[in-house]
Amino acid sequence: MSDQNTPKLEDIVSLCKRRGFIFPGSDVYGGLSGTWDYGPLGVALKRNVMELWWKMFVEDADNMYGIDAAILMNQKVWQASGHVDTFTDPLVECSNCHGRFRADKIDTSKCPTCGKSDTFGDPKQFNMMFETKIGPLAHERELILSEEFLRGLLDKLDENGEVQYKMVDEIHRGSSDVGANTVYLRPETAQGIFTNYKNVVDTFYPDVPFGLAQQGKAFRNEISPRDFVFRSREFEQMEIEYFVHPDNWETAFEEWVAKVHDWCRALGLPDESVHELEVPEADRAHYSKRTIDFEFDFPIGREELLGLAYRTDFDLQNIQRVSGKSMEYRPKDGGELYVPHVIEPSFGLERAIMAVLTAAYTEDEVNDEKRIYLKLPEHLAPVKYAVSPLLKNKPELVEKAKEVYAQLKKQHGAVMWDDNGNIGKRYRRQDEIGTPYCVVIDFQTLEDNTVTIRNRDTTEQTRTSISEL
């Protein structure tokens, strides 16, 4: 349901490329599906969102600890977490209509699409995790074990063919097993937190409830990445695992619902565009006892912005089982040992940025002309102030403006110099990148050291003295 205030996705994509926020990944080489690169303004916006998150949830809280785990992890992590099993789907393809289906979800004797019988071959494993190898000989080994290569070779041999085929099958079976040198690019950042739970408890002795927070890249081999940065193969997550006593999970869950709404407001998202979806059991992840998806009215429709899940003690119990190390928490008041339960708010950074852009993108009609501007919250805007001389062919104005620019730059950092074209043109350009204030040095400045400050949203100007900037 998008009302007329929701911008079109193509308008946002276009503005992002035109003004240097977000470009297609590997653009000069024709692109790479499912990847996006951030330009100068995009990375500024992205960092502002990340820093806001870190400040709100880590620095401003007194029971939160930050960590930053490696992307590559021991493969046992993913066996313990269930990802090796649940991220691997057996898929079958119909030789008649080429439809693809989960082999474990349909009757494979008959194609549900075209109705033909016995059109399915053997199921093939499809895993959403990117896999790579540790060690320098990895690729050589893969080449030797290529089934196609070996079969092609053996097709040329008449004698003992049968024996040789058997050998190929054995070798191939061996290579499709997960070798000791196989590692995965993490499909979620959460496990990097769980694997460090014990280290943090042993070094900081935090009181429950406490949380561990992390920001970082995650990778999923999506079948079809789509909708701009909404679903891509490489993305950034901001996650918190909040450890609670099992009796208190419901209270903590409700607290986090409120905090999530605070976060959405800090991003400048209107309350009426954010929706809670209680995820029914059948749709929940394998580890979760309760999940709320927070959805947002994106240009592509109402879709998930972030998730809040009660993960029980699923992860810590798994680590305890697989590693053999105790994950029990010892209360300082001498109470009984227990394995803490976990509330997990999980934020997608790119989705947050897309929501921010959606909420900020505004088109106004001014004198029959369209004015496009990004109504970004001040703390997220890539550029806070643009400084201009009213006229650039008057050296005294330019000189004074440069002084003001240097002063503001020292104070705020995110300040841009702009003397291109005429003043109206500069305002429009700054509008499009969401700069909240344009500071202009004019002839009056030379007399009384005051400048005009033009407001992005109202286009009104006020005159202020330089010292009060």
Added chain:
RNA sequence: GCGGGUGUCGUAUAGCGGUUAUUAUCCCAGUUUUCCAAACUGGUGAUCGGAGUUCGACUCUCCGCACCCGCACCA
């Protein structure tokens, strides 16, 4: 991954089996300009990639790649 569509300067576009590849805007340099995309001058910049057909391909054919729509997938 399947089916359908699309692919020309940064953006938006025109056109053609043989062009100096059109126009606007953006961008850059300059003139001008006392507050909301004014004007003028000059400039950079594109046929998605690779094969094939042809004397000659941006144009036709095939194969890749990317994007859009639908299906499926979505821990």
